[in-house]
Amino acid sequence: AQSVTQLDSQVPVFEEAPVELRCNYSSSVSVYLFWYVQYPNQGLQLLLKYLSGSTLVKGINGFEAEFNKSQTSFHLRKPSVHISDTAEYFCAVLKTSYDKVIFGPGTSLSVIP
Amino acid sequence: GAGVSQSPRYKVTKRGQDVALRCDPISGHVSLYWYRQALGQGPEFLTYFNYEAQQDKSGLPNDRFSAERPEGSISTLTIQRTEQRDSAMYRCASSLQSRSSGANVLTFGAGSRLTVL
Numbered sequence: 432a433q434s435v436t437q438l439d440s441q442v443p444v445f446e447e448a449p450v451e452l453r454c455n456y457s458s459s460v461s462v463y464l465f466w467y468v469q470y471p472n473q474g475l476q477l478l479l480k481y482l483s484g485s486t487l488v489k490g491i492n493g494f495e496a497e498f499n500k501s502q503t504s505f506h507l508r509k510p511s512v513h514i515s516d517t518a519e520y521f522c523a524v525l526k527t528s529y530d531k532v533i534f535g536p537g538t539s540l541s542v543i544p
Numbered sequence: 545g546a547g548v549s550q551s552p553r554y555k556v557t558k559r560g561q562d563v564a565l566r567c568d569p570i571s572g573h574v575s576l577y578w579y580r581q582a583l584g585q586g587p588e589f590l591t592y593f594n595y596e597a598q599q600d601k602s603g604l605p606n607d608r609f610s611a612e613r614p615e616g617s618i619s620t621l622t623i624q625r626t627e628q629r630d631s632a633m634y635r636c637a638s639s640l641q642s643r644s645s646g647a648n649v650l651t652f653g654a655g656s657r658l659t660v661l
Contacts, residue, residue, distance in 0.1 A: 534588075
């Protein structure tokens with residue numbers, strides 16, 4: 432079975448400070464990895480995805496994530512956050528041989544002015 | 545359509561009643577997924593379809609939950625004899641690819657918020 436762990440349920444950070452949201456997954460096979468964002472009262476939308484190739488993936492709104500196979504991690508980073516980044520962030524994993532996308536519990540990012 | 549459309553957006557029902565939640569995926573999308581999301585938690589997988597075939601229903605909590613996609617487009621998630629614990633946001637998502645090809649990006653609808661009194 433595969434699972435996704437997001438260790439931090441809430442992350443408060445001051446505006447223009449850097450942020451890292453942690454994600455670890457458990458899987459014995461190759462996976463694809465995703466970060467989705469959910470703004471207040473909205474649906475989920477894709478931030479970025481790792482399929483293969485370069486382990487550093489760039490997404491929308493200045494976010495990036497790095498795939499680390501040995502540590503089974505896919506942490507999300509942004510060097511300078513904005514108020515508008517306040518949202519829930521979900522890490523998700525998909526086994527390459529299957530279609531079921533499994534989501535982590537989410538991290539609530541609150542940007543403080 | 546332009547996006548994934550779900551209806552109703554809000555549904556309040558009494559315990560014991562049946563409810564049907566509808567999802568209209570993006571035109572041409574092969575795969576359709578149902579997730580349930582409780583407040584403050586991540587989406588929980590319920591079931592998914594490729595075309596009209598239900599590929600995996602392992603996430604359906606019990607036999608009161610069922611889903612269908614008879615013509616490979618619109619899907620209905622039905623909950624019979626609703627209970628208060630069924631209250632949640634039910635989200636539908638669709639994707640273009642039918643098998644894992646690395647491009648299985650999900651496009652989510654706005655969700656249907658179910659409240660069981």
